Amino acid sequence: MAAMDGKRLIVGITGATGSVYGVRLLELLQGSQVETHLVMSKWGGRTLVHETPYTLEQIKQMATCTYPESDQGAAISSGSFLTNGMVVIPCSVRTLSAIAHGHGDHLIHRAADVILKERRKLVLVVREAPLNDIHLENMLKLSRMGVVIIPPVPAFYNHPRTIDDIVNQTVMRVLDQFDIHTDVVRRWQGVMSVHGTPAQS
Numbered sequence: 667m668a669a670m671d672g673k674r675l676i677v678g679i680t681g682a683t684g685s686v687y688g689v690r691l692l693e694l695l696q697g698s699q700v701e702t703h704l705v706m707s708k709w710g711g712r713t714l715v716h717e718t719p720y721t722l723e724q725i726k727q728m729a730t731c732t733y734p735e736s737d738q739g740a741a742i743s744s745g746s747f748l749t750n751g752m753v754v755i756p757c758s759v760r761t762l763s764a765i766a767h768g769h770g771d772h773l774i775h776r777a778a779d780v781i782l783k784e785r786r787k788l789v790l791v792v793r794e795a796p797l798n799d800i801h802l803e804n805m806l807k808l809s810r811m812g813v814v815i816i817p818p819v820p821a822f823y824n825h826p827r828t829i830d831d832i833v834n835q836t837v838m839r840v841l842d843q844f845d846i847h848t849d850v851v852r853r854w855q856g857v858m859s860v861h862g863t864p865a866q867s
């Protein structure tokens with residue numbers, strides 16, 4: 667029997683704004699029991715360098731394995747390579763469309779297609795605004811197939827003070843989908859505050 671003691675997650679980073687979400691996810695999983703198999707699209711890499719202080723090399727170091735987007739022969743291109751699922755974070759509407767229509771233009775698209783055919787968990791952190799009918803229809807189509815769509819929309823009920831707080835909240839909720847619980851942000855305990863003052867615990 668194939669051994670897979672810890673979890674194994676495929677992580678796609680595409681060219682939507684919000685590369686920091688993908689970076690934070692890798693940072694949180696670095697050194698954990700969770701193997702991360704990273705593919706960054708060409709525009710994922712370009713946007714990351716534009717938006718964050720990281721180099722592509724630094725991001726690759728955070729993952730357990732990395733693959734070029736052109737490597738259609740990579741392990742994650744096959745369903746026989748066992749994984750607990752895949753997250754695309756952030757997910758551009760181009761990649762959303764490619765996944766919804768079964769195109770395998772690059773390895774992120776192919777790996778997602780494999781996840782779908784194997785009925786494994788796929789989470790897409792789709793980032794675009796405003797959304798047109800094509801985007802909405804693609805999301806609905808995939809949602810009906812069991813794909814979890816989590817746009818990186820901030821929540822304010824936990825009184826975020828920094829961009830880090832906002833990023834951590836979304837990434838924590840994404841990891842929850844894979845039963846990876848980080849508690850990097852205080853979870854909602856049902857205690858309401860008044861006038862925006864956080865309730866004391």
Ligand SMILES: Cc1cc2nc3c(=O)[nH]c(=O)nc-3n(C[C@H](O)[C@H](O)[C@H](O)COP(=O)(O)O)c2cc1C
Nearest residue numbers: 680681682683707709710713758759760761793794
């Ligand atoms: C700075 C920057 C920000 C972008 N933001 C978005 C975005 O929020 N959502 C999106 O769908 N595309 C966005 N794009 C466009 C994508 O990068 C482009 O469509 C690309 O072809 C996506 O390909 P990929 O899915 O293979 O990464 C952005 C591009 C740049 C340069």
